[in-house]
Amino acid sequence: MDNVASRPQPGLAPTAVSNESSTLLEVLVPQLWQRLDSWDFRALRICSREVLRLADRCTDTLKLKCASSEAERDGVVAALCRMLARGCRPRKLGLWFFRAELPATKIAFGLRLLAELQASSLPLTKLQLGGLPLTAAVVRAIVAAVPQASTLQLFGYSLLHCTGLPDSPRPNQDPSGVQALLRHAAPRLQKLRLYNTTGLAGTSMLPAAPNGLASLLLQCSRLESLRLSFPDNQEPLASYHGILSTRLCLSHLEVGGEFDLGDVLPALLGIRGLAALQLPSHQLQPSHMRQLAAFTALTLLGAQGIGAAGVPLPEGTEELGSLPAPAPQPLVPLPALLQELALVHAPSPSALTALQLPPGPLRLQLPGITVPAADKGADGCLRESAAEALLAACRQLAGRFCEDEDECSPFELDLCGAAPPPSWPDGYGTLFAAIRPVGIRRLAIQAVSLTLYDVDALVRHLPLLERLLGLELHPERGGLVGGWDNELALRAALLVLCAEAPSLADVTIFVEEDADEPLLEAALQVVDWLSQELPTLRDDPPSVHVE
Numbered sequence: 001m002d003n004v005a006s007r008p009q010p011g012l013a014p015t016a017v018s019n020e021s022s023t024l025l026e027v028l029v030p031q032l033w034q035r036l037d038s039w040d041f042r043a044l045r046i047c048s049r050e051v052l053r054l055a056d057r058c059t060d061t062l063k064l065k066c067a068s069s070e071a072e073r074d075g076v077v078a079a080l081c082r083m084l085a086r087g088c089r090p091r092k093l094g095l096w097f098f099r100a101e102l103p104a105t106k107i108a109f110g111l112r113l114l115a116e117l118q119a120s121s122l123p124l125t126k127l128q129l130g131g132l133p134l135t136a137a138v139v140r141a142i143v144a145a146v147p148q149a150s151t152l153q154l155f156g157y158s159l160l161h162c163t164g165l166p167d168s169p170r171p172n173q174d175p176s177g178v179q180a181l182l183r184h185a186a187p188r189l190q191k192l193r194l195y196n197t198t199g200l201a202g203t204s205m206l207p208a209a210p211n212g213l214a215s216l217l218l219q220c221s222r223l224e225s226l227r228l229s230f231p232d233n234q235e236p237l238a239s240y241h242g243i244l245s246t247r248l249c250l251s252h253l254e255v256g257g258e259f260d261l262g263d264v265l266p267a268l269l270g271i272r273g274l275a276a277l278q279l280p281s282h283q284l285q286p287s288h289m290r291q292l293a294a295f296t297a298l299t300l301l302g303a304q305g306i307g308a309a310g311v312p313l314p315e316g317t318e319e320l321g322s323l324p325a326p327a328p329q330p331l332v333p334l335p336a337l338l339q340e341l342a343l344v345h346a347p348s349p350s351a352l353t354a355l356q357l358p359p360g361p362l363r364l365q366l367p368g369i370t371v372p373a374a375d376k377g378a379d380g381c382l383r384e385s386a387a388e389a390l391l392a393a394c395r396q397l398a399g400r401f402c403e404d405e406d407e408c409s410p411f412e413l414d415l416c417g418a419a420p421p422p423s424w425p426d427g428y429g430t431l432f433a434a435i436r437p438v439g440i441r442r443l444a445i446q447a448v449s450l451t452l453y454d455v456d457a458l459v460r461h462l463p464l465l466e467r468l469l470g471l472e473l474h475p476e477r478g479g480l481v482g483g484w485d486n487e488l489a490l491r492a493a494l495l496v497l498c499a500e501a502p503s504l505a506d507v508t509i510f511v512e513e514d515a516d517e518p519l520l521e522a523a524l525q526v527v528d529w530l531s532q533e534l535p536t537l538r539d540d541p542p543s544v545h546v547e
Contacts, residue, residue: 056088063094064113066106066131073109077116084120093117093124093146097131098156103167107133114141124148130155133163136176143184152185153193154178159213160199179216186219193227200230200243214242226250227278230257244268254278254302265291276300280344283307286332286354293333301338305345308354331356338362340402346370346412349389352396363402368412368444369393376418387421391434398437410442410472417447420454429457436461441503444472458497470506471497487522491529494544498534504542511546520546 064080067073095113097106110132117124124146132138134157157164157178162171164178171177178197182189200213217223226248244255244267251273255264261282268274275297283305284292292301332354334341339362341355346368375386382390403411413435424430435443498507509523523546534541 053086056083056086059083059088059090061092061094062088062090063096063128066097066099066101066109068099068101073112076109077112080113080116084116084122089120089122091123092126092128092151093122094128095130095132096128099131103133103163103165106131107135107138110138111141114138114145118145126151126153128153128155129157131165133165133168134177134181135163136174136180138163139176139180139184142181148188149185150188151191151193152181152189153195154181154197155195156197157194158198182216183219186216186221188222189220190222191225192217192220192223195227195229197228197230200228212242214246217243217246217248220248223248224250225252227254228256229254245270250274252276252278254280256281261288262291269294273297276302278302280304283345289332289334289355293335295335297337298335299337299339300342301335301340302342303344305343306347306351306355308348308351334358334362340365343367346414348372348375349386349393353389353392355396357396357400362400364397364400365402365404367409368414370412370414371416371418373416376416380417380419382415382418382421384421384423387423390431394431394434394438398439401438401440403441408442410444410470411440412444412446414446427457428454429461432457432461441468442470443468446472458493468501469503470508471504472508472510487525490522490526494526494530495533495537498530498542498544499537501542505540507542507544509544509546 062083064076067076095110097110099106118141122145125148127142127146127149129142129152134142154164158166159178160170161168162174162176164176164181171179174180175183182192194213217226228243244264248271250271253268253271253274253276255278258281261279261284265288268277274295277292277295277298277300280302282288282303284303285307289306292298333356336358337360338358339360341362342365344367346366347370349369349371352369369390371382371386371390375383377383401411420427420430426433494507498504509527511520511523527544527546530544534544
């Protein structure tokens with residue numbers, strides 16, 4: 001929990017509870033504990049002494065922060081002792097010492113906390129550290145308090161300093177710093193996460209330097225999962241090569257930072273059995289994807305985004321509007337066993353359709369589709385080739401699109417303010433029909449020239465999206481299209497949509513701050529009217545509002 005020891009404990013309700021109530025609490029409190037956020041945790045803990053005892057026994061994660069005064073630090077230690085006495089047995093420990101206190105103060109406080117934790121012989125297996133100087137004494141205390149650590153997460157440390165922090169000297173002969181902690185944890189370590197870590201090569205630029213990360217990882221014989229995240233442009237390419245060429249037996253690898261991915265990928269081929277690869281800082285180009293296709297065991301691939309092979313427009317054709325489709329490009333292969341491709345940024349339709357999808361089941365997790373500005377012709381319409389790519393992208397997603405259940409963000413369809421091409425007689429209704437098989441739950445239509453005819457297409461197609469929960473409309477992005485300020489037409493379109501879409505729970509019309517007065521007035525009037533009419537048509541009408 002979130003440094004509960006640093007908060008004063010108010011007066012608690014009487015402890016006397018019947019046997020029946022006690023039994024009920026023993027069932028309810030663990031269930032509630034899994035579902036409440038941190039603020040509700042605090043309210044639950046102070047209900048009564050019995051609830052407090054049960055809540056502490058449910059605590060699986062203990063986060064302790066450095067306090068700013070001696071009195072507060074004493075209070076933290078005392079409260080920690082009370083929690084442990086009530087039966088708190090966490091498996092995960094976080095020590096967050098990011099306050100601007102003197103290193104000596106942090107060290108002394110950290111040693112006090114670790115001594116109390118060691119005395120209780122806790123089943124700790126996961127450890128998070130940030131800001132705590134890793135002196136030799138602190139490392140020994142950590143090893144004594146968490147002797148069976150299988151997961152280690154370090155935030156903001158450096159292998160170039162003896163305590164792992166920038167305000168300390170270079171490493172010396174003392175068993176301190178990140179190196180000493182890793183050597184102690186090596187026999188049992190299964191997961192290692194290094195965030196904003198520097199000095200990977202240690203004090204030498206040689207790949208096999210004894211105090212570099214590559215040599216340390218060779219001692220971690222049970223390591224299965226490794227995450228490396230670095231401040232931008234602070235690690236030389238040799239550091240990556242040294243680490244990734246150690247032929248670790250990893251199943252999961254995540255590497256973030258600015259480096260030439262094409263130079264590093266060959267080193268990864270030596271990691272046999274790699275099943276999950278996350279590259280959150282990189283836009284995968286077709287050349288990268290061809291290299292990744294050689295990963296025969298890869299089932300999960302994550303990246304910032306994917307790019308398509310550029311096809312330059314003939315000189316002078318920018319003014320011509322729609323162009324004929326360029327010559328087909330070779331398909332970009334994916335690893336044969338890939339089961340999930342997860343992207344942070346929305347790809348273009350051409351990048352998505354260029355993927356040669358494997359024959360087996362594949363989940364595509366992406367935040368949307370973005371049409372590049374170059375795909376909008378001088379006539380304001382989508383180029384024909386771009387329109388075909390957009391429909392093909394929808395076909396790629398059908399049966400494969402996977403939404404992140406933890407995210408509430410909508411699938412964003414950004415059409416760069418373009419109108420539908422002449423080849424779509426139903427306007428954007430052609431696109432809405434292609435979207436239906438994708439099974440989207442939340443949809444945002446952005447930067448698209450939606451006429452009220454297209455809103456009518458929404459009415460005809462989107463109610464058939466049985467899973468659609470939320471819809472966002474951005475009528476002004478890309479230029480206001482006539483008809484949105486017609487209150488009666490907007491009423492009719494949205495009334496049918498809200499009344500017939502079976503799962504729709506939320507419709508939002510986004511209006512820019514400098515919107516035309518008729519548009520804003522019409523939108524507000526329609527929302528007010530719908531709030532009165534919809535309850536007469538549905539028991540659970542969607543919420544309609546303007547932002």
